[in-house]
Each structure stands twice: as structure tokens, then as C-alpha cells.
Amino acid sequence: MCGINGIISLHRDAGGIVHAMNRHLHHRGPDGDGVYIADPLALGHVRLSILDLTNAGAQPMQFGCWVIVFNGEIYNFQALRDILVTHGYQFSSRSDTEVLLKAWDCWGEDCLAKLEGMFAFAIYDTQERRLHLCRDSYGVKPLFYSLTNNEFLFSSELSTLVHAQATLPEPDRDAISTYLALHYIPAPQTGLMNLFKLPSGHRMTVSFAESRIQALEPIQWDKPFEPYDNAIGITVDALDQALAHSVKQQMVSDVPLGAFLSGGVDSSLICHYASQVHKEPLHTFSIGFTDAGPEYDETAYAARAAKLLGSQHHAVCVELGSLSEHIDDILSRIGELNADSSVFLNHIVCAAAREHVTVCLSGAGGDELFGGYYRHQALLALEQLNYFPKSVVRLFIKMLSPFPQNRDNRLGNLVRRMIRFLEQREGDGGLIGMIRQDRVYPQQSLFLSKSPPRTLLKVLEYDFRHFLGDNILCFSDKMSMLHGLEVRVPFLDPGVVRLAEQMQNRQRVTLGEKKVLLKQLAARYFPHDLIYRKKQGFAAPVEVWLRKLRKAELKRRCMDGLVTQLLPEGVIDDLVENFVIRNRDLSLQLYSLIVMNQWFANL
Structure with a gap:
């Protein structure tokens, strides 16, 4: 590397x-x-x-x-x-x-x-x-x-x-x-x-x-991922063998090697195969927040998985009080324009890993290959939603709107997702409508004007190419290499990717379950309750951090730089007002403006 x-x-x-x-x-x-x-x-x-x-x-x-x-x-x-x-x-x-x-x-x-x-x-x-x-x-x-x-x-x-x-x-x-x-x-x-x-x-x-x-x-020269609904599908055994081969092949190194372990399906599987090959206890690494609530802390699950694996586990615990310092430092060094809240978690856990190893295995790619996001289930549910009259859907949205819609609260996060899903009845039914974050300040661009993917297979292809390739892999490379750490991605082995292309759709996602086949494989090696627990994701409590800022400081950070050339001050005033006074969760929108200002200022 x-x-x-x-x-x-x-x-x-x-x-x-x-x-x-x-x-x-x-x-x-x-x-x-x-x-x-x-x-x-x-x-x-x-x-x-x-x-x-x-x-x-x-x-x-x-x-x-x-x-x-x-x-x-x-x-x-x-x-x-x-x-x-x-x-x-x-x-x-x-x-x-x-x-x-x-x-x-x-x-x-x-x-x-x-x-x-x-x-x-x-x-x-x-x-x-x-x-x-x-x-x-x-x-x-x-x-x-x-x-x-x-x-x-x-x-x-x-x-x-x-x-x-x-x-x-x-x-x-x-x-x-x-x-x-x-x-x-x-x-x-x-x-x-x-x-x-x-x-x-x-x-x-x-x-x-x-x-x-x-x-x-x-x-x-190569089209990376073209999934289709194969009537035959693939077997758990075939996937088991492909992943075992990929991990073994990627463990060739003349320097110390470890792995990231969140306790979720993807990282736990990678660590399982790595532990089978590694001659000594594998160094594993997780990160969590000590004072941001259970939504942002998977360290207990990671510790449980590590005990089952017999790995030498390192849990990095971050306090919200130090978050601002971490964010400002990382934003000054990120180099690319990216407002994914996982960026600085990646930075912190990579720094901890580099104290022990030079190479780390990652579980990135599992969600995109095997159907691990809520939006993949939502696409299936949209087919049923279209049977409901729009007037009925609007009534549901009106009934839900008074409830909290905050990411740092389990009920609030559920309400937020339900409203976003129901709003698709009015939209074009495509992926971009589900994931775009610019409703307060609608944008137009060449990329956004393209016809959005509407089927599960096209959405998986989009997520693999763009959400994984242009987002997750980009900041993972940048954050790891800031510390001289090489990150390898066993899910992105040609044999694994080719198998994932050949799955039946029902081996990917159903209305009741995500990553169906991959979880069946993981359940061979880990307890049922560890594999089939609620997905948390690898995100930082941005909303919690922003709510600790004074209103004037929050507005200053949003206005201080490139943003003023692109958005009217009134739009930013409305964002801040709705976030601070009306308690609406606009944290990702506000954070993206702060990131953009910092990015351009540090060029």
C-alpha cells in the first residue's frame, strides 16, 4: 500500500x-x-x-x-x-x-x-x-x-x-x-x-x-457488479468456500495483520475466517461512544463476538465531549468532499489499529452485495404502498409528523424512516428520492437528472458502484492511509462478487429480513441472537454533537465559507431555526454545510 x-x-x-x-x-x-x-x-x-x-x-x-x-x-x-x-x-x-x-x-x-x-x-x-x-x-x-x-x-x-x-x-x-x-x-x-x-x-x-x-x-475495462435474479440461486456452502478463500488469500503479509470487528454480520464473518487461518490470536478493533446512548455503541456485541473468536480485542471508547476536537481535526485533513458521519469514526479506529498492526481486514461491501440496507426492503414495500390512495398516505404522514424524528432516538428514527418511506408515494418511486438530503434546498445536477434506479437489482448495482465505491471505500482509504494502515476488503473478491451476482432475489432481501443468505451463513458460526439483532450501522451521533453547539455558533459554522456562495442566508437561517427551536432532525444537512466550508478552506 x-x-x-x-x-x-x-x-x-x-x-x-x-x-x-x-x-x-x-x-x-x-x-x-x-x-x-x-x-x-x-x-x-x-x-x-x-x-x-x-x-x-x-x-x-x-x-x-x-x-x-x-x-x-x-x-x-x-x-x-x-x-x-x-x-x-x-x-x-x-x-x-x-x-x-x-x-x-x-x-x-x-x-x-x-x-x-x-x-x-x-x-x-x-x-x-x-x-x-x-x-x-x-x-x-x-x-x-x-x-x-x-x-x-x-x-x-x-x-x-x-x-x-x-x-x-x-x-x-x-x-x-x-x-x-x-x-x-x-x-x-x-x-x-x-x-x-x-x-x-x-x-x-x-x-x-x-x-x-x-x-x-x-x-x-470491467463492469464491477451486475446482479440478476437467478432462478437457481447459490448455496450457503458455495458462499462459505468463496469467503474462506478470499480471506485466506488476503492475509498474505510480511507485517502484522488484524481486523475490524463491530459484532455485526459482515465483520464477524470476516473475523471468523481470519481466525481460522491466523496462527496467533487475531487483533480485532471496535469503536463506540460511552455517553451517546445504545444507538451509537456496538462495543458489547463486538466484545461478545471477539470472545467467541478468541481474538485479542481492542475497544476504542469515545466521549461526546471530545467529539468536536476530533471532527475539526479530521475535517482539516479529509481532502475530499464527503459528509458521511462514519468518516471520523474510521479515522479514530484506524489510529487505534495502527498501534498494533499495519494491515486490517474490513467487512465493507457486505451490505451492497447481499442487500443489507433498509432502503432495499423499502423498495419491496413500495410495491404494496402504491395500492393505497395518496389521500390515505398523506393522512398517515400527518398523523406521524408531530412525533420526534431524531436519529439518536430509536422511536424517533423509526418515525423518520416511516415518513420518508410514505413520502415516496408522492415521488417517482426511485432510489434517489429515498436517499437525497436536499429537500430544504432542492438541487439540480447532471447526476441527479439521470433516471433513478427503481428495482432492487438496479439499486444494488447503484449502491455498489456509488455508495460503496464513491463514498465508503474513498473515505476508508483516506482515513486509514493518514495513519499508514492498509485496509483490505475480502468481500470484494471476484469470486465472492460473481457469486453475489447469481443469487435469487429472495436470498438477498425479503419484507421481513435483509441479507437473507449471508445471515444463514453467519448463523453457522455465531449465536442466532447476535446475527439476527437489529442493524445499527457505523455512524456517529452528529445530531447529539450539533445540539451541544450554541445557536450562534452553529450558524457561524454553516455560514463560514463556500456555502454563502451557493445557498441564500435565509435557507440556512431556516435550517438552524427548525433544528434548534422546532427540534427537527436536520443534523445531516447542517453537518454537510460545515464539512463543505472546512473542505474548501483547507484546499
């Missing part, structure tokens, strides 16, 4: 800029750095050593006419190495980078389909003067780029790309409109003009001559 950078510039010092980019990315690679300079091109790499800790694995790495900088892990590199040996290739290291480099030399871009892993890399053809950028199928490893003023730059992090620009980029109002609705920005947009994220499963080629740089449009 590392950080990569590069530049092709016809008018600036490429070597000097790539050295500066490496320094900005030092947190991603504290174990070493390197550069390759061949004006007008320069490539940079910072290294977090995971496999082959010797200098033989250092980058940039060269072979023949190729030079590569690579971030990620290729889990099947040993099998690929054996195949390449039969083609006459020899190896001087135990690193997956050398295997990737020679796989590209052997098969070219066709090697991408042979890779099992998480990756973002740039490989330069010194003969043709072409640079190829590639990103893994599922978007685990990020890659940002820009082409402005006849200058091409790329980096593992948006903030590094911004710092390398000749001038500060302007905000992209269309992308920010999407952010205000969804609280993250789908690729390829980033929130800044002319700065882009290479979408998952895409590659692009950049060529240059003496007076011109040309970047071709990104090409999709």
Missing part, C-alpha cells in the same frame, strides 16, 4: 513538482520514496512496505521499456508469477509490483482481467511516450487526475493534486449540487473544476509530443 504521483508538464519543472507531491503524500508511505524523471515526465512513489520489505520492492520499478508506480495489493500475484515463469520471465524480488510490471509486458492491458486485488497504477512506455493509468474493478484504491494548460497531473489523493496545481481550482457547482443531495460526489467529478477521479474499472492513456499533451477519454 502506497501513494503514487506523476506529472507531464511542458512548462514547469516536472522533477521538482513530483518531489513536492511525494512530500505531501508522506503519510501514505512512511517506509521510503522514489522518483523517475524523464522530462517532461516525472513519476513519484511513497512506500508502505507490506510484501518484500527489502529494497528489491522499491518503486518506481523498471523493466524493458516500462516504468511503473503502483498502489495496492495483487492477491493472486504468486499464481500469476508462476504463469509468467513459464513464459520465460525471471524475478529478482518477492513483490507483487514486479509481477504486475511483467504481466503488463506480457499481456498489455489484457492483464487487468487477470488481476485479483485492489490497485491504482500508472505505467509509462518509454518508447512510445505514453502513460497508462488504471484503477481496480471495485474502486478500492483511488486515483485523481487533471489536464489543464497543457499539463497532466495525477495522484492518489485529491489534496495532493490540488497542491500541485499552478493555480487554485474553482469549485464545481454542478458537482457540489450533487454533494448537497447525496453528501458525497460520484466519480468522475470531485467538486473542483477540471480535477477528476478515474472511475472504478477504468483505464486511460496519455500521450505527449514536443508541444502537446493528449489524454484520451477513460475506457471501462
Whole structure:
């Protein structure tokens, strides 16, 4: 796991800029750095050593006419190495980078389909003067780029790309409109003009001559997840074997390895398989709030699962009193525009994990692959709701409206969800109507204008590509790499993903249960009440934190920055007034404005 950078510039010092980019990315690679300079091109790499800790694995790495900088892990590199040996290739290291480099030399871009892993890399053809950028199928490893003023730059992090620009980029109002609705920005947009994220499963080629740089449009080399309703379905045994294989393959490491454990279905299963392989008690990590109520604390469930697994468990307990300090610190370093409240929980638990291990397994992807969100059930229920006259539905909403609708209260959260669900009777019945957060200040953007997914299969595909790929995986990478921690995602193994595509819909979600088949598998190894308990999710008590702020301070934070260029002051006044005086839960909307101000101020 590392950080990569590069530049092709016809008018600036490429070597000097790539050295500066490496320094900005030092947190991603504290174990070493390197550069390759061949004006007008320069490539940079910072290294977090995971496999082959010797200098033989250092980058940039060269072979023949190729030079590569690579971030990620290729889990099947040993099998690929054996195949390449039969083609006459020899190896001087135990690193997956050398295997990737020679796989590209052997098969070219066709090697991408042979890779099992998480990756973002740039490989330069010194003969043709072409640079190829590639990103893994599922978007685990990020890659940002820009082409402005006849200058091409790329980096593992948006903030590094911004710092390398000749001038500060302007905000992209269309992308920010999407952010205000969804609280993250789908690729390829980033929130800044002319700065882009290479979408998952895409590659692009950049060529240059003496007076011109040309970047071709990104090409999709793999479509990550296409679920269908298979009449045959899959068996629990097949899923069991696929997950066991994935976890075992992803545990190859020359440094200490552990796993996140919330006590939920996904992380508990990953930790089960890891414990079967790990020779010593597995280090496991959870996080919870000591004074925010049971809605925000799963540490008791995690401790119970850890005891069953025999792991060496570490529970991180956070007090609300210190939350403001954590939030301000993390928002100053996030780099990307994202208002998911899980961001700073990720930051805190990654910091704790890094004290013990260098690699951590995560349960991310289980909800998107197997149908784990309430909205997946809601889509099924919408078919029944449409039989009710709209007048009856409006009456139900009117009856529920006086009740609390707060996320930090179990009843209030239920009422909030019921109202949001019933309101879909008036809407278009699509996913975006369920999840968008901009009802107080409706937004329009190119992304929001697309026809929304309306069926369970299309919603699962959307959640996998965007909610997981453009949101969860993005902040997980950023928060973990701030601490030099590599996070691996066993659910995102091609064998597991292909199986998840082939399930029957009733193995995914029913009106009475989410993640039907996955829970049946988990119940083989854990008690029924641990697996079939109410889903809590990995969220922070943002509403509790915001209610501790004075009204004037809350408004100042919302008005202090970019927001004033995009929303009228009256809209923000109404948000604050309804939140503070009328006790409406508008915490996520207010938090998203605070995040946006902090993000732009720290560019």
C-alpha cells in the first residue's frame, strides 16, 4: 500500500513538482520514496512496505521499456508469477509490483482481467511516450487526475493534486449540487473544476509530443457488479468456500495483520475466517461512544463476538465531549468532499489499529452485495404502498409528523424512516428520492437528472458502484492511509462478487429480513441472537454533537465559507431555526454545510 504521483508538464519543472507531491503524500508511505524523471515526465512513489520489505520492492520499478508506480495489493500475484515463469520471465524480488510490471509486458492491458486485488497504477512506455493509468474493478484504491494548460497531473489523493496545481481550482457547482443531495460526489467529478477521479474499472492513456499533451477519454475495462435474479440461486456452502478463500488469500503479509470487528454480520464473518487461518490470536478493533446512548455503541456485541473468536480485542471508547476536537481535526485533513458521519469514526479506529498492526481486514461491501440496507426492503414495500390512495398516505404522514424524528432516538428514527418511506408515494418511486438530503434546498445536477434506479437489482448495482465505491471505500482509504494502515476488503473478491451476482432475489432481501443468505451463513458460526439483532450501522451521533453547539455558533459554522456562495442566508437561517427551536432532525444537512466550508478552506 502506497501513494503514487506523476506529472507531464511542458512548462514547469516536472522533477521538482513530483518531489513536492511525494512530500505531501508522506503519510501514505512512511517506509521510503522514489522518483523517475524523464522530462517532461516525472513519476513519484511513497512506500508502505507490506510484501518484500527489502529494497528489491522499491518503486518506481523498471523493466524493458516500462516504468511503473503502483498502489495496492495483487492477491493472486504468486499464481500469476508462476504463469509468467513459464513464459520465460525471471524475478529478482518477492513483490507483487514486479509481477504486475511483467504481466503488463506480457499481456498489455489484457492483464487487468487477470488481476485479483485492489490497485491504482500508472505505467509509462518509454518508447512510445505514453502513460497508462488504471484503477481496480471495485474502486478500492483511488486515483485523481487533471489536464489543464497543457499539463497532466495525477495522484492518489485529491489534496495532493490540488497542491500541485499552478493555480487554485474553482469549485464545481454542478458537482457540489450533487454533494448537497447525496453528501458525497460520484466519480468522475470531485467538486473542483477540471480535477477528476478515474472511475472504478477504468483505464486511460496519455500521450505527449514536443508541444502537446493528449489524454484520451477513460475506457471501462470491467463492469464491477451486475446482479440478476437467478432462478437457481447459490448455496450457503458455495458462499462459505468463496469467503474462506478470499480471506485466506488476503492475509498474505510480511507485517502484522488484524481486523475490524463491530459484532455485526459482515465483520464477524470476516473475523471468523481470519481466525481460522491466523496462527496467533487475531487483533480485532471496535469503536463506540460511552455517553451517546445504545444507538451509537456496538462495543458489547463486538466484545461478545471477539470472545467467541478468541481474538485479542481492542475497544476504542469515545466521549461526546471530545467529539468536536476530533471532527475539526479530521475535517482539516479529509481532502475530499464527503459528509458521511462514519468518516471520523474510521479515522479514530484506524489510529487505534495502527498501534498494533499495519494491515486490517474490513467487512465493507457486505451490505451492497447481499442487500443489507433498509432502503432495499423499502423498495419491496413500495410495491404494496402504491395500492393505497395518496389521500390515505398523506393522512398517515400527518398523523406521524408531530412525533420526534431524531436519529439518536430509536422511536424517533423509526418515525423518520416511516415518513420518508410514505413520502415516496408522492415521488417517482426511485432510489434517489429515498436517499437525497436536499429537500430544504432542492438541487439540480447532471447526476441527479439521470433516471433513478427503481428495482432492487438496479439499486444494488447503484449502491455498489456509488455508495460503496464513491463514498465508503474513498473515505476508508483516506482515513486509514493518514495513519499508514492498509485496509483490505475480502468481500470484494471476484469470486465472492460473481457469486453475489447469481443469487435469487429472495436470498438477498425479503419484507421481513435483509441479507437473507449471508445471515444463514453467519448463523453457522455465531449465536442466532447476535446475527439476527437489529442493524445499527457505523455512524456517529452528529445530531447529539450539533445540539451541544450554541445557536450562534452553529450558524457561524454553516455560514463560514463556500456555502454563502451557493445557498441564500435565509435557507440556512431556516435550517438552524427548525433544528434548534422546532427540534427537527436536520443534523445531516447542517453537518454537510460545515464539512463543505472546512473542505474548501483547507484546499
